[in-house]
Amino acid sequence: MDLSYSDEQRLLGESANNLLAARAQKPGAADLWKEMADMGWLALPLPESDGGLGQGIVDVGIVTEAMGRHRARSNYVAGVVLAGGLVAALGNDAQRAALLPGLADGSLRLALAHAEEGARYNLAHVAVTAKKSGAGYVLDGRKVAVLGGDVADRFILSARISGGTRDAGGIGLFVVAKDARGVTVDGHATVDGAGAARVTLAGVEVRADALLSDNALAAIEQAYDRATAAFCSELVGLMEAATKATIEYTKIRIQFGKPLAGNQALRHRMADMSIACEEARSMALRAALHADDEDARSRSRAIAGAWAKVSRSARFVAEQAIQLHGGMGVTNELEIGGYLKRVVALDAIIGGPDLHLRRHAALTQHAA
Amino acid sequence: MDLTFTAEERAFRDEVRAFLNEKLTPDLKRAHHLTPSVFSDPPVGNRWQKILHAQGWAAPLWPKEYGGTGWSLAQRYIWEIESAAAGAPSVTPMGLRMVGPVIMKFGTQAQKDYYLPRICAAEDYWCQGYSEPGSGSDLASLKTRAVRDGDHYVINGSKIWTTHAHHANMMFALVRTSDEPKKQDGISFILIDMKTPGISVRPILTIGGDHETNQVFFDDVRVPVENRVGAEGQGWATGKYLLEFERGGAMTSGRLRAILADIEKLASTYRDGEKAYAATETFALRRSQAEIDIDALEMTELRIMSSLQSGQNPGSVSSSLAKLRNSEIKQSLTALAVDVLGQDGLYWEGHRPLYEMNAEPGIPEDALTALPEYLNSRAYTIFGGTSEVQRDIIAKVVIGM
Numbered sequence: 001m002d003l004s005y006s007d008e009q010r011l012l013g014e015s016a017n018n019l020l021a022a023r024a025q026k027p028g029a030a031d032l033w034k035e036m037a038d039m040g041w042l043a044l045p046l047p048e049s050d051g052g053l054g055q056g057i058v059d060v061g062i063v064t065e066a067m068g069r070h071r072a073r074s075n076y077v078a079g080v081v082l083a084g085g086l087v088a089a090l091g092n093d094a095q096r097a098a099l100l101p102g103l104a105d106g107s108l109r110l111a112l113a114h115a116e117e118g119a120r121y122n123l124a125h126v127a128v129t130a131k132k133s134g135a136g137y138v139l140d141g142r143k144v145a146v147l148g149g150d151v152a153d154r155f156i157l158s159a160r161i162s163g164g165t166r167d168a169g170g171i172g173l174f175v176v177a178k179d180a181r182g183v184t185v186d187g188h189a190t191v192d193g194a195g196a197a198r199v200t201l202a203g204v205e206v207r208a209d210a211l212l213s214d215n216a217l218a219a220i221e222q223a224y225d226r227a228t229a230a231f232c233s234e235l236v237g238l239m240e241a242a243t244k245a246t247i248e249y250t251k252i253r254i255q256f257g258k259p260l261a262g263n264q265a266l267r268h269r270m271a272d273m274s275i276a277c278e279e280a281r282s283m284a285l286r287a288a289l290h291a292d293d294e295d296a297r298s299r300s301r302a303i304a305g306a307w308a309k310v311s312r313s314a315r316f317v318a319e320q321a322i323q324l325h326g327g328m329g330v331t332n333e334l335e336i337g338g339y340l341k342r343v344v345a346l347d348a349i350i351g352g353p354d355l356h357l358r359r360h361a362a363l364t365q366h367a368a
Numbered sequence: 369m370d371l372t373f374t375a376e377e378r379a380f381r382d383e384v385r386a387f388l389n390e391k392l393t394p395d396l397k398r399a400h401h402l403t404p405s406v407f408s409d410p411p412v413g414n415r416w417q418k419i420l421h422a423q424g425w426a427a428p429l430w431p432k433e434y435g436g437t438g439w440s441l442a443q444r445y446i447w448e449i450e451s452a453a454a455g456a457p458s459v460t461p462m463g464l465r466m467v468g469p470v471i472m473k474f475g476t477q478a479q480k481d482y483y484l485p486r487i488c489a490a491e492d493y494w495c496q497g498y499s500e501p502g503s504g505s506d507l508a509s510l511k512t513r514a515v516r517d518g519d520h521y522v523i524n525g526s527k528i529w530t531t532h533a534h535h536a537n538m539m540f541a542l543v544r545t546s547d548e549p550k551k552q553d554g555i556s557f558i559l560i561d562m563k564t565p566g567i568s569v570r571p572i573l574t575i576g577g578d579h580e581t582n583q584v585f586f587d588d589v590r591v592p593v594e595n596r597v598g599a600e601g602q603g604w605a606t607g608k609y610l611l612e613f614e615r616g617g618a619m620t621s622g623r624l625r626a627i628l629a630d631i632e633k634l635a636s637t638y639r640d641g642e643k644a645y646a647a648t649e650t651f652a653l654r655r656s657q658a659e660i661d662i663d664a665l666e667m668t669e670l671r672i673m674s675s676l677q678s679g680q681n682p683g684s685v686s687s688s689l690a691k692l693r694n695s696e697i698k699q700s701l702t703a704l705a706v707d708v709l710g711q712d713g714l715y716w717e718g719h720r721p722l723y724e725m726n727a728e729p730g731i732p733e734d735a736l737t738a739l740p741e742y743l744n745s746r747a748y749t750i751f752g753g754t755s756e757v758q759r760d761i762i763a764k765v766v767i768g769m
Contacts, residue, residue: 001372001377001441004369006369247766267760274762282665282671285369305659305663357656364652
């Protein structure tokens with residue numbers, strides 16, 4: 001048992017915070033993705049044999065925490081941990097060689113196309129079909145909430161080879177190019193500014209070598225758990241920044257002849273925000289340290305518990321940050337609302353705290 | 369960074385389990401289990417502490433030089449988790465976790481040499497003379513006065529909420545030795561022999577049905593000047609240093625986890641129609657919420673402890689935060705336990721101690737403490753500084769004004 005960061009991890013945190021703080025000062029700066037590639041962040045969790053750095057979710061979480069703190073609008077986790085992680089986990093040598101070095105150096109953008117209408121965060125819900133056709137498959141259906149799908153070169157796309165819509169078995173995972181015949185990508189803005197797409201497949205023909213796995217659910221669940229842990233860390237950075245901004249604002253805003261921060265009602269609120277930050281930091285760390293547990297059930301249970309705690313705390317902090325900024329909090333001038341928008345986006349991506357509390361309870365009862 | 373145990377740490381865990389298996393007798397476990405109040409009754413707690421002392425494990429949080437174990441973070445964690453899970457008595461913190469660290473930091477060599485070994489060996493039983501009838505949250509307004517008379521202080525006044533004063537042979541107290549413009553000045557930290565003439569103890573019965581706390585009166589009580597810890601008039605800083613240990617100086621999450629396990633066991637014996645209450649969705653969701661809260665507190669406590677050397681002070685924000693969350697979670701657990709009882713939540717057993725009852729209780733023995741514990745636990749967010757005081761402390765630091 002050891003809870004201290006290594007020197008390398010401390011340096012990673014410093015450089016991530018420095019870079020993202022500097023970028024936050026100049027909104028028109030160059031493409032963040034390119035800079036993340038140069039910093040080695042895209043390579044961070046990918047296997048060393050595929051051009052990656054072979055680090056775990058603790059390291060990814062150090063980067064995402066800085067992203068949360070400086071409101072970097074990015075689909076980093078979706079591209080690297082979800083899409084990249086699934087290719088690393090399921091791809092054969094040729095598939096990994098074709099995709100991962102490009103992902104690591106920033107030249108190839110990947111997006112996971114898994115969620116569908118009506119799935120409600122049930123990861124086994126796959127209605128998009130993959131019908132065997134000669135040596136390959138034909139894909140039909142529609143994917144939603146494809147994070148970074150608006151700028152992706154390839155989709156890592158789930159489609160059902162056999163079974164009913166929510167069956168655990170028979171879920172295939174395919175590599176589909178954005179410009180393949182029959183693929184329509186409808187990019188759309190997202191509440192947090194990071195960007196996503198809906199992807200429609202109409203008779204899309206893929207070759208046999210596009211298939212990463214014909215039974216991908218366990219790997220998809222693992223990828224989502226690892227991504228969720230990384231999102232927990234992002235929310236820690238976000239919450240701390242929102243709390244800090246709120247404290248600074250209430251110290252300079254004078255009402256009734258004194259700073260707002262002199263009022264006990266507001267002081268206690270900010271104490272609660274600080275407590276929420278500390279608890280979230282504890283849970284994010286716990287999630288990161290369980291993200292690669294061998295036992296899938298205990299891993300998912302730890303992650304569900306962490307998200308239930310962290311996303312609820314983050315919602316509280318982000319909403320109170322607006323409340324304590326008063327009228328200014330609801331304007332776009334201050335961007336304090338940007339924190340809440342990211343919290344809302346992540347709940348839409350992962351599911352909210354009630355859903356994950358229920359998931360935690362279900363995983364507990366199945367163990368008993 | 370790693371949460372898993374090394375081979376040595378696993379070996380230590382086996383050693384702890386073997387020790388608990390051998391020394392923690394069924395009657396000690398039962399006595400602990402049937403104690404609704406905050407700490408084990410002194411006959412039970414002292415018996416356990418003497419067993420620990422014989423093993424050299426009486427002071428897991430103390431540095432080695434004072435008789436502590438000198439354990440690593442993982443060892444302290446393993447000890448707390450394992451002894452709580454095994455149902456070991458809650459040894460009073462008033463010596464080990466409160467006055468002990470204060471004597472280590474502020475005491476004279478003679479005080480260290482005399483008191484610290486006696487604390488480890490459970491030869492002294494301490495109580496805390498802090499609150500007064502007129503000084504609760506506003507502790508610094510305290511009025512119990514100590515007037516110098518030669519080699520003695522003569523003490524007059526009253527302390528209240530004095531847990532186990534009726535068992536204790538020693539008290540550490542904050543007393544006013546002078547009047548200064550600032551109320552925090554002029555306070556001294558003093559050790560009082562409870563057998564000194566002029567001390568009287570009045571019991572206060574609390575809503576859980578226990579006699580745990582008291583009011584203590586001082587009527588011309590003569591205490592040697594050598595019993596003062598630290599300089600005269602500097603007691604406030606000493607007293608606050610102690611409070612930070614009281615609030616955040618331990619791994620409390622292990623106890624909460626053990627309580628949750630007990631509640632789960634209880635819920636599997638109560639029924640809701642055809643199924644065990646434990647199998648209902650209502651219970652499952654509350655159980656999960658409680659476990660998640662405990663997970664978060666445990667990681668917070670591990671983070672705090674990992675940044676400290678043994679015997680070191682946890683600091684104000686960390687200790688207030690740990691105290692707040694521990695007390696809130698404890699209260700929600702006791703409420704959950706009462707919920708499990710259903711209609712049995714009506715049944716009241718007034719006999720104390722519950723583990724020395726002759727008659728057959730009207731509800732299962734495992735269910736007896738739920739209601740008294742729920743009522744007793746309302747005090748958790750009040751003693752040691754109310755939750756509101758903790759928020760004041762945290763706010764002052766994080767806001768910086």
